[in-house]
Amino acid sequence: MTRSMKSCGTTTNREPGSFRDPNGYVFYREGEVFRYISRSGLNDLNLLISSGLYENLVHAGKLIEFEKCGNADIENGIFVRAEKIEFISYPYQWCFNLYKDAALLTLDIMKAALRYDMWLKDASAYNIQHNNGRLVLIDILSFEKYPEGKPWIAYRQFCQHFLVPLLLMAKVDIRMNNLMQLYLDGIPLDLAVKLLPFKTMFSPLYAIHIYLHAKYQKKYEKHTCGSKLRKSKLSRKGLENMLNSLISAVSVLKIKNVMTEWSDYYTSTNYSDIAFSEKKMIISKFLDKISPKRVCDMGANNGEFSRLEELQFTSIIACDVDSMAVDKNYCHNRSKNIKNVLPLQLDITNPSPAIGWMNEERHSFLEQCEFDLILALALIHHLVIANNVPLKSCASFFAPITEYLIIEFIPKADSQVQILLKSRKDIFTDYTESAFESSFKEYFNIINKRMIQNSTRSIYLMKKKKIRS
Amino acid sequence: MNFFTIFLLAILCLGVSVKAYAYLDPGAGSYLFQAIAAVAIGATVSIRLFWQHIKIFFRKIFRRSEIGH
Numbered sequence: 001m002t003r004s005m006k007s008c009g010t011t012t013n014r015e016p017g018s019f020r021d022p023n024g025y026v027f028y029r030e031g032e033v034f035r036y037i038s039r040s041g042l043n044d045l046n047l048l049i050s051s052g053l054y055e056n057l058v059h060a061g062k063l064i065e066f067e068k069c070g071n072a073d074i075e076n077g078i079f080v081r082a083e084k085i086e087f088i089s090y091p092y093q094w095c096f097n098l099y100k101d102a103a104l105l106t107l108d109i110m111k112a113a114l115r116y117d118m119w120l121k122d123a124s125a126y127n128i129q130h131n132n133g134r135l136v137l138i139d140i141l142s143f144e145k146y147p148e149g150k151p152w153i154a155y156r157q158f159c160q161h162f163l164v165p166l167l168l169m170a171k172v173d174i175r176m177n178n179l180m181q182l183y184l185d186g187i188p189l190d191l192a193v194k195l196l197p198f199k200t201m202f203s204p205l206y207a208i209h210i211y212l213h214a215k216y217q218k219k220y221e222k223h224t225c226g227s228k229l230r231k232s233k234l235s236r237k238g239l240e241n242m243l244n245s246l247i248s249a250v251s252v253l254k255i256k257n258v259m260t261e262w263s264d265y266y267t268s269t270n271y272s273d274i275a276f277s278e279k280k281m282i283i284s285k286f287l288d289k290i291s292p293k294r295v296c297d298m299g300a301n302n303g304e305f306s307r308l309e310e311l312q313f314t315s316i317i318a319c320d321v322d323s324m325a326v327d328k329n330y331c332h333n334r335s336k337n338i339k340n341v342l343p344l345q346l347d348i349t350n351p352s353p354a355i356g357w358m359n360e361e362r363h364s365f366l367e368q369c370e371f372d373l374i375l376a377l378a379l380i381h382h383l384v385i386a387n388n389v390p391l392k393s394c395a396s397f398f399a400p401i402t403e404y405l406i407i408e409f410i411p412k413a414d415s416q417v418q419i420l421l422k423s424r425k426d427i428f429t430d431y432t433e434s435a436f437e438s439s440f441k442e443y444f445n446i447i448n449k450r451m452i453q454n455s456t457r458s459i460y461l462m463k464k465k466k467i468r469s
Numbered sequence: 470m471n472f473f474t475i476f477l478l479a480i481l482c483l484g485v486s487v488k489a490y491a492y493l494d495p496g497a498g499s500y501l502f503q504a505i506a507a508v509a510i511g512a513t514v515s516i517r518l519f520w521q522h523i524k525i526f527f528r529k530i531f532r533r534s535e536i537g538h
Contacts, residue, residue, distance in 0.1 A: 021492045122493050156499030204513045208506050216505070217498035225497055232500055238507035245510045 016360035095327035103162035123158035133339025160186025189214035292372035303329035319346035399443035
């Protein structure tokens with residue numbers, strides 16, 4: 001949701017989540033992203049550019065590129081056009097290694113900024129986004145002149161937005177980043193202390209940045225200590241050491257390679273080799289007919305089908321509920337330099353909602369969904385049988401968010417469906433191929449249907465019906 | 470970066486000097502804690518270095534005695 005403002009005959013939509021920094025805000029116009037920078041933000045912007053830091057970071061692909069638009073109006077601020085991010089993702093949708101890379105990028109930028117006598121005045125995880133296969137900082141207003149000798153203003157935010165979620169993911173459970181959905185400004189340190197295993201306390205890095213830090217927060221939570229704050233000092237060397245120790249604290253974190261329900265899906269699937277390659281071939285042929293630009297692979301698992309050759313020039317969101325499978329997908333793409341796939345952790349039966357101030361600060365997943373194609377492979381039986389979603393409701397879910405749909409129907413006779421049914425009564429009398437087709441025909445035209453050899457499954461290519469006005 | 474250079478010059482010519490505002494609450498505890506953290510980190514680094522020196526010292530002694538045998 002964005003708020004519309006009419007200006008000069010064109011509609012300008014201000015980003016509702018961009019209101020905290022008085023130095024500027026983000027808005028959209030005619031599909032482009034702009035940033036307004038107020039008078040108070042111009043000094044730091046000047047320094048960012050004149051110091052060479054902007055060029056250095058943009059050249060290294062660590063900061064999103066901006067260009068000036070309109071005339072420089074010093075009294076009222078200025079406008080810059082920002083490179084558009086294909087899909088804005090949030091920390092609670094990130095897998096462990098993406099999250100870790102985002103944390104290290106933030107610290108790397110902070111260290112680089114210090115070399116140019118600047119620093120990051122905030123360290124929000126929401127400022128890091130995935131753009132063409134790399135992570136980038138999207139906020140040029142995050143930079144300000146380094147006040148020599150002062151402690152880092154964003155230390156608390158960095159710990160709550162990055163260190164705590166990563167530590168919880170590594171030491172407690174890989175799904176702990178879901179807590180970021182509850183705590184908009186990061187997971188509180190006192191909560192982390194209660195959740196972490198006792199032995200974490202004996203690691204000097206975490207004893208300092210989490211346990212002692214939490215104690216200090218508690219100690220000063222009700223104090224008015226204005227003069228103490230003003231007098232507080234931290235030398236440049238001290239700050240650099242602290243940044244290095246945060247880098248170590250993040251770098252050493254690893255997730256245990258636990259076997260989750262779906263992390264090993266493609267090796268334990270009931271597909272024969274012939275059926276699997278036949279499935280790939282059918283999908284490739286369907287893709288040849290439609291040449292999509294924006295694709296969502298729902299239930300992507302480790303992204304096997306997101307990496308089909310026919311999809312290499314498209315922008316793909318590969319989402320799955322299984323955090324481990326998503327992490328495998330991310331690590332694979334990172335190692336093979338695959339740039340067009342963004343793997344996200346997402347439960348399609350409970351997509352991430354709009355949260356924050358007025359429920360508008362962070363967008364819901366579905367709000368951002370506008371795809372040319374959705375791949376829904378081996379998904380429908382989970383929606384209908386594991387989650388009791390009626391077939392008609394499945395069809396009405398896909399219809400508003402995509403033009404084309406490649407969907408696999410898996411009949412009851414299939415062993416994967418039988419696994420889902422083994423512990424429950426079969427109440428799904430209408431889960432048949434004909435009911436599936438008639439439900440989807442309400443919203444889509446079936447362009448093609450192909451049976452997969454050596455299996456019980458079929459794959460459909462559908463196109464959304466045009467709404468009659 | 471031409472556009473930005475021109476833009477920068479335009480701003481500099483107009484002589485901008487306005488106050489910037491820190492909008493983020495650093496948290497009193499977190500802000501004050503950093504001086505303590507820096508000392509603790511320094512101490513940790515020193516202990517680690519000291520420990521490494523001890524390890525190197527003993528390794529040398531054992532190597533010498535192994536060569537002697």
